[in-house]
Amino acid sequence: MKRRPTRYTLLLARSGGGSRALVLPGWTLLLLLGLLFLWTGINVYLWHRGREVRVLEGRLQALSQEARELSLALEAERAKNRVLLKEAERTREELAEIQRAIEELRRRAGLSPVSARPVRHAPGGQGGGAGPGSLEAWAEVRAGLLDLERQLAEVVPALERTLELEASRPRGLPLRAHGGITSGFGVRRNPFGPGYEFHDGLDFAAPHGTPVYATGRGVVAQAGWMGPYGLAVLLDHAEGYQTLYGHLSRLAVRPGERVERGQVLGYVGSTGRSTGPHLHYSVYRRGVAVDPRPYLSPSWASR
Incomplete structure (x- = not known):
């Protein structure tokens, strides 16, 4: 006995009266169900992809904020470095003045002139933060200070002896006023x-x-x-x-x-x-x- 193909009847009713029967072959329903599952799968996939995109956007915003904070911190360090370099340069100039004063004291004390090691301004300090430039500049300043301390330790006793001699040598008038x-x-x-x-x-x-x-x-x-x-x-x-x-x-x-x-x-x-x-x-x-x-x-x- 020959098998009859499976058919499905879809009854469409209109509100207020009237209806219509729609007869569909069995494969049509399977096709519709397949399309439904396919559409659902596509939506689930797109939802997951959208979620990943939102997560990536959040991470990108966080990284962007961190980059801005690092940029501000770097600029602050650069500004601090420039200030340190200016202070080092000003200190270097003051040390040069002290060096000249010490040379004059050495001359008065009868000591031979000694040139202190020059305090150099480090040329590489304008780029980054308080890094090699300012550190090298302050290292030079410290070296200059140590050198001046050493010279003062040598000058002070000799100068004290010289001042003692100067105070003892006859100098000036024996009278505050006189008639000639x-x-x-x-x-x-x-x-x-x-x-x-x-x-x-x-x-x-x-x-x-x-x-x-x-x-x-x-x-x-x-x-x-x-x-x-x-x-x-x-x-x-x-x-x-x-x-x-x-x-x-x-x-x-x-x-x-x-x-x-x-x-x-x-x-x-x-x-x-x-x-x-x-x-x-x-x-x-x-x-x-x-x-x-x-x-x-x-x-x-x-x-």
């Missing part, structure tokens, strides 16, 4: 009789009682009556210098006393071999009288 030099250093006419005599100092006219000041740091070698100089004070200074202050009316120091430059030694008078109130001032170098005029300049000892 009435008798100079050298051969002069004898004020007490005929002929000529050697005058071993300078005579300063000044009123009786005018304070007399030490022209340098020293020790009182003698203080009292000293023959033709009357009441006088003799100071011992460094490097074989001595100064004498004669014809005083009154003394203000005693033998063995240490005195500073500018300290009062006594007061103007007319004691000893004198024709009137004045100060006799002598400078001796290793026991030999020298002309005191060059020593009256306040700056001669630092030359």
Whole structure:
């Protein structure tokens, strides 16, 4: 017996009345079901792909935000590096000024000049952050500081000795004010009789009682009556210098006393071999009288 093909009837009813029957062969339903499964599969696939795209878009946005933050941080580091390099350059210039000052101190201290290692500005510091450029610049600055510290450690003791000598050398006037030099250093006419005599100092006219000041740091070698100089004070200074202050009316120091430059030694008078109130001032170098005029300049000892 021959088998009849399978058929399906689809009944379509219209609201309000009337209907229609649609007869479909069996393979048509299978085709529709297949199309339905295919459409559903395509939608599921597209949904999964869309989800992956959304995940990738989220990751891309996060990476973009991270890149912007890194860019801002890099720019901040570059700005910081530029500031550090400027500070290093300014410090280098200050070190150069200090180096020149140290060279002058070495000259005054009698030391040979020594050039410190130059502090260089690192050329590669304008690119990235606070990296090799600024680190190398500050390394050079630190090296310069260490070099200057070493030089100062050498200069300070020598300079202290030099300043001690400068403070001890006779310098300046023994009077704050005077009426002029009435008798100079050298051969002069004898004020007490005929002929000529050697005058071993300078005579300063000044009123009786005018304070007399030490022209340098020293020790009182003698203080009292000293023959033709009357009441006088003799100071011992460094490097074989001595100064004498004669014809005083009154003394203000005693033998063995240490005195500073500018300290009062006594007061103007007319004691000893004198024709009137004045100060006799002598400078001796290793026991030999020298002309005191060059020593009256306040700056001669630092030359």
